Amino acid sequence: MATTTEAPRQTLFLRNATGLVKAWSTFDAFLYAFWSVNLVTLGLYGMSFVYAIPDGQLLGAVLLTGVLVTFLVLTYAQLVSVMPRAGGDYAWQSRILGGAVGFVLAITGWWFTLWLWTPIYANILVVQFFAPLADTLGLPDVATFFGSKTGIFVSCLIVLAFVSWVITLGMEGYARIQRICFWLGMAGLIAMIGLLLFSSHDAFVTAFNREAASLFGASGDAYQATLKAGGTTGVSFGSFGFTSTLLLLPFLAFYLLWPVWGATLYGEVRGAKEYRKVFNAMFWGLWVTVALVAVIILLIVKTIGWDFYYAANAAYWNSIFGVAGAAAPPVPIWPYPIMLAGWLVPNHLFQALLIAVMGLWFFGWAGTLFLSSTRVIFAAAFDRVLPEWAANISAKRRVPYGSLILMIVPSLVVSALWAYGGTGLQGIFLWATGVIAITFLGTVVAAAILPWRRRDIFENSPISRFRIAGIPVITITGVVSAIFLLFMLAEWSFNAVYGTSFSINSASPIYFGATYLVAIAIYVVARVVRKRQGIDLSRIHREIPVE
Amino acid sequence: MRVFYATDLHGSEVCWRKFLNAAKFYDADVLICGGDMTGKAMIPIVEDGDGYELTLSGISQRVGRDQVAEVESQVQRKGYYPVRMTSAQVAELEKDPQKVQTLFTEQMCKTVERWMQMAADKLKDSKIRVFVAPGNDDEMEIDEVIANAPRVELAEGKMIDIGGYEMISSGWANPTPWHTYREAPEEELARRMEPMLRDIKDMSRAIFNFHPPPYGTSLDEAPALDENLKPLHGGRALRHVGSTAVRDAIDKYQPMLSLHGHIHEGKGITRMGKTLAINPGSAYEEGMLLASIIELDQKKGIKNYQLVNG
Numbered sequence: 001m002a003t004t005t006e007a008p009r010q011t012l013f014l015r016n017a018t019g020l021v022k023a024w025s026t027f028d029a030f031l032y033a034f035w036s037v038n039l040v041t042l043g044l045y046g047m048s049f050v051y052a053i054p055d056g057q058l059l060g061a062v063l064l065t066g067v068l069v070t071f072l073v074l075t076y077a078q079l080v081s082v083m084p085r086a087g088g089d090y091a092w093q094s095r096i097l098g099g100a101v102g103f104v105l106a107i108t109g110w111w112f113t114l115w116l117w118t119p120i121y122a123n124i125l126v127v128q129f130f131a132p133l134a135d136t137l138g139l140p141d142v143a144t145f146f147g148s149k150t151g152i153f154v155s156c157l158i159v160l161a162f163v164s165w166v167i168t169l170g171m172e173g174y175a176r177i178q179r180i181c182f183w184l185g186m187a188g189l190i191a192m193i194g195l196l197l198f199s200s201h202d203a204f205v206t207a208f209n210r211e212a213a214s215l216f217g218a219s220g221d222a223y224q225a226t227l228k229a230g231g232t233t234g235v236s237f238g239s240f241g242f243t244s245t246l247l248l249l250p251f252l253a254f255y256l257l258w259p260v261w262g263a264t265l266y267g268e269v270r271g272a273k274e275y276r277k278v279f280n281a282m283f284w285g286l287w288v289t290v291a292l293v294a295v296i297i298l299l300i301v302k303t304i305g306w307d308f309y310y311a312a313n314a315a316y317w318n319s320i321f322g323v324a325g326a327a328a329p330p331v332p333i334w335p336y337p338i339m340l341a342g343w344l345v346p347n348h349l350f351q352a353l354l355i356a357v358m359g360l361w362f363f364g365w366a367g368t369l370f371l372s373s374t375r376v377i378f379a380a381a382f383d384r385v386l387p388e389w390a391a392n393i394s395a396k397r398r399v400p401y402g403s404l405i406l407m408i409v410p411s412l413v414v415s416a417l418w419a420y421g422g423t424g425l426q427g428i429f430l431w432a433t434g435v436i437a438i439t440f441l442g443t444v445v446a447a448a449i450l451p452w453r454r455r456d457i458f459e460n461s462p463i464s465r466f467r468i469a470g471i472p473v474i475t476i477t478g479v480v481s482a483i484f485l486l487f488m489l490a491e492w493s494f495n496a497v498y499g500t501s502f503s504i505n506s507a508s509p510i511y512f513g514a515t516y517l518v519a520i521a522i523y524v525v526a527r528v529v530r531k532r533q534g535i536d537l538s539r540i541h542r543e544i545p546v547e
Numbered sequence: 548m549r550v551f552y553a554t555d556l557h558g559s560e561v562c563w564r565k566f567l568n569a570a571k572f573y574d575a576d577v578l579i580c581g582g583d584m585t586g587k588a589m590i591p592i593v594e595d596g597d598g599y600e601l602t603l604s605g606i607s608q609r610v611g612r613d614q615v616a617e618v619e620s621q622v623q624r625k626g627y628y629p630v631r632m633t634s635a636q637v638a639e640l641e642k643d644p645q646k647v648q649t650l651f652t653e654q655m656c657k658t659v660e661r662w663m664q665m666a667a668d669k670l671k672d673s674k675i676r677v678f679v680a681p682g683n684d685d686e687m688e689i690d691e692v693i694a695n696a697p698r699v700e701l702a703e704g705k706m707i708d709i710g711g712y713e714m715i716s717s718g719w720a721n722p723t724p725w726h727t728y729r730e731a732p733e734e735e736l737a738r739r740m741e742p743m744l745r746d747i748k749d750m751s752r753a754i755f756n757f758h759p760p761p762y763g764t765s766l767d768e769a770p771a772l773d774e775n776l777k778p779l780h781g782g783r784a785l786r787h788v789g790s791t792a793v794r795d796a797i798d799k800y801q802p803m804l805s806l807h808g809h810i811h812e813g814k815g816i817t818r819m820g821k822t823l824a825i826n827p828g829s830a831y832e833e834g835m836l837l838a839s840i841i842e843l844d845q846k847k848g849i850k851n852y853q854l855v856n857g
Contacts, residue, residue: 010641020587541856
C-alpha cells in the first residue's frame with residue numbers, strides 16, 4: 001500500500017500531556033539485561049559443569065547460544081513493541097493464548113520455580129563468596145560451616161533476607177546500588193583479566209601450588225594432582241565434536257537464556273525506534289557478556305590450562321556428588337576462576353579484596369530474584385485468579401507482604417529440602433532453568449501466532465512492516481526460538497548427562513508434574529469460586545467489539 | 548447495578564467505541580469515563596501532488612488519495628489527530644506554537660463532538676447512563692461539548708445520584724512535570740472537593756471518581772523521571788506521584804468505592820480501610836480498553852469487581 005520515503009518536515013505535533021517522557025537511556029536497560037545474564041555468578045557457576053561433555057567446544061557453544069538467544073531477544077523485543085505495558089509473559093500469553101494457559105505457564109515459571117532458585121543463589125553465594133573469602137582470610141572453620149547442610153541453609157536465609165530488603169527498598173534505590181556494583185564489579189573483572197593476561201602458565205602453576213599448600217595444606221604438586229583427580233586426561237580446547245558442542249547449549253542456557261528477563265520496558269508515543277532501543281538493550285546485554293566469556297575462556301586456556309580447568313571442576317563436583325571411585329581433589333574448594341586468578345598475587349589481603357569486590361556481581365544481581373514473581377502474583381490477583389490479599393501492600397512501609405509471603409514461605413521449605421534432603425531431592429533443582437524455558441516457550445509460541453490471533457493489535461504496531469517473504473518476522477523469530485527451546489527441553493528430559501533426565505531423576509517429573517497440576521487446580525478452583533461470586537474469569541481477556 | 552469504568556482513552560477512537568459497546572457486552576447499567584479522553588499528538592497528512600505523505604510510529608509513508616481515509620483511521624486508532632494540510636501549512640505551524648495550540652483545540656472539540664454523537668446513536672434506545680469527567684489532559688473547551696451532548700452527562704464538580712449511590716467527580720490533578728490543563732496544588736484540590744464532599748449523605752454508599760490516584764498506594768506508581776523528563780534506570784524505577792489531597796479525602800471519609808486513572812502503569816486494586824480503590828490502567832495505544840466492572844448491590848454495597856482487558 002505504501003512506499004517508504006524520507007521525512008522532510010515536522011511529522012508530529014505534541015501538546016502538553018501527561019506521560020510524554022523522553023527516551024529512556026539504553027545504557028540503563030542494557031545494565032539490567034547484562035545483570036540478568038550474569039557472567040560471573042551464573043556464568044562461571046554454570047560453565048563449571050561442562051567437563052561432563054569433554055569433546056564439546058565451549059567457545060563455539062557460547063557463540064552458538066548467543067546467536068540462538070538473539071532470536072529470543074528479537075521475539076521479546078517485538079512483543080514489547082506490540083504490547084509495551086503488558087507486563088511480561090503472563091499478560092502476553094493470557095492475551096494471545098488465553099487466560100488459563102497464561103496463568104498455568106507463568107505461575108509455574110515465575111512463581112513456583114523461583115522458589116527453587118533461592119538455594120541455587122545461596123549455593124552460588126557460598127562457593128563464590130563465603131567459602132573462598134573465609135579460606136583466604138584464614139578462617140577455614142567458617143568455610144567448612146558454609147559447606148555444611150546448616151551452612152547452606154543459613155546462606156539461603158541470607159539470600160531471602162537480602163531479597164526482602166531489596167523489595168522493601170524499592171527498585172529506584174536498588175538500581176543505584178546495582179550501578180555501583182556494576183562499576184566496582186567491572187573493575188574487579190578487569191583486574192582478573194589483567195592478572196590472567198599478563199601472567200604465564202608456569203607462573204600460575206607455581207601460584208596454585210603455593211596457595212594450595214598455604215591455604216589448604218596440600219603437599220607436593222597440587223596442580224598435577226588435580227589434573228589426575230579430575231580424570232579428564234586428554235581434554236583439549238581445540239577438540240571439536242559437533243553433536244557434543246550442541247549438547248553444551250543446555251548448560252549455557254543456565255545464564256545465557258536470560259537477557260529478556262526485564263523485557264517489560266516501554267515508551268509512550270513510540271515508534272519503530274523504540275523497538276530498536278529495547279532490542280539493543282537486550283542484544284548488547286547478551287553479546288557483551290558473550291564477548292567477555294570468550295575473553296575469559298581464552299585466558300583460562302592460556303594461563304590456567306584448559307585441561308586443568310576441566311579437571312579441577314570434575315574433581316570438585318565428583319566429590320560433592322559422591323561419584324563412586326572419584327579421587328578427592330587436593331584443593332577441596334570450588335575452582336572459582338576469580339580466586340585462582342587472585343592467587344597470582346602472593347598476598348592474601350589482595351586475594352580477599354578481589355573476591356569481595358567480585359562478590360558485588362552477586363549482590364548487584366540477586367536482589368531481583370523475586371521481582372518478576374511479585375509482579376506475576378500481583379497480575380494474577382488483579383485478575384481475581386488469586387485472592388485479593390496476594391496483592392496487598394502494607395500502608396506504612398509499602399511492603400508487598402502478600403506476594404512476599406507467597407514467595408518466602410515456600411522458598412524456606414525448598415531451601416530446607418535442598419540443604420537437608422539429600423542429593424535425590426537436589427535433582428529437582430536442576431530443572432529450575434527448564435521450567436522457565438517452558439514458560440518462554442509459551443511466550444514464543446504466542447509471539448509466532450500473534451499476527452493471526454490478535455491481527456488488530458499486530459497490524460497497528462510498528463513491527464507489522466517487518467516481514468521476510470511475506471511472513472511476519474515475529475513469526476520467524478518465534479519459531480526459531482521455539483525450536484531452540486524444544487531442543488533443550490528434549491535434552492534435559494532424556495539425556496542423562498544433565499542429571500535432569502527422567503530416567504535418572506524420577507523426582508523431577510513428579511515434582512514438576514505436581515506444580516503444573518497445582519497451577520491448573522488453582523485456576524479451576526478460582527473459576528468455580530468466582531463464578532459463584534458472579535465473576536466470570538473468562539471475560540478478562542475477551543475483546544469488546546469495536547463496531 | 549453494574550458499573551463499567553474506564554479511563555485515559557487519550558483520543559483512541561477504538562477505545563471510545565469499545566467503551567460505548569461495553570454496555571451491551573458486559574450488560575452494564577452505567578458507563579463512567581474517568582477522564583483524559585483527548586489525544587496527545589497531531590499527525591500532519593501532507594498533500595503532495597496526487598497523494599499524501601505522513602509519518603506514523605516513526606515510519607514515513609506516501610499514500611494515494613483513495614488510501615488516505617484508511618490511514619487517517621489508523622492514526623485515530625492510536626489516539627492521534629490526523630490533519631490534512633499542505634507543506635506550507637506545516638511550515639507555518641512549525642513557526643507558531645499558538646497556531647498549533649488552536650488547531651489542537653479545534654481537533655479535540657471536533658473529535659469529542661463526533662464521539663458524543665456516536666454515543667447518542669449507539670445508546671439512543673437504552674436506559675444506560677454515561678458519565679464523563681474530563682481529566683487533567685483535557686482542555687476546558689471540551690466541557691461545553693460534553694455538557695451539550697444528549698446521551699452523555701458531564702460529571703465534573705458535581706454530586707450525582709446513580710441508582711441510590713452518590714458519586715462525586717473531578718478530573719483535576721496535582722501538579723505534573725507537563726503543566727497540563729487541570730492541575731492545581733494539593734490544597735486547592737482539597738478545596739475543590741469540599742463542597743462535593745459536603746453533599747454526600749452516606750459515605751458507605753459513596754463513589755469518588757477522582758482522576759488522580761491516592762498518593763502512596765500501588766495505584767500511583769509511575770516511572771521516576773530526571774529533570775529532562777527522561778525515565779531513570781531504564782524505566783524500572785518507580786515513584787509515587789498520586790495526590791495527597793485525594794488520599795486524605797479517602798482516609799478521612801472512607802467512601803465505598805474510589806475510581807482513579809491518570810497513571811497508566813498503576814493498574815491495580817487496593818483497600819484503604821473500608822474503601823475499595825481501583826485504577827484500571829490504560830493501554831489506549833494498543834487499542835485495548837482496560838477497565839473495571841463493579842457490581843453494586845443495594846444491601847451489600849460492592850458485591851464484586853473485576854478488571855478486564857476488553
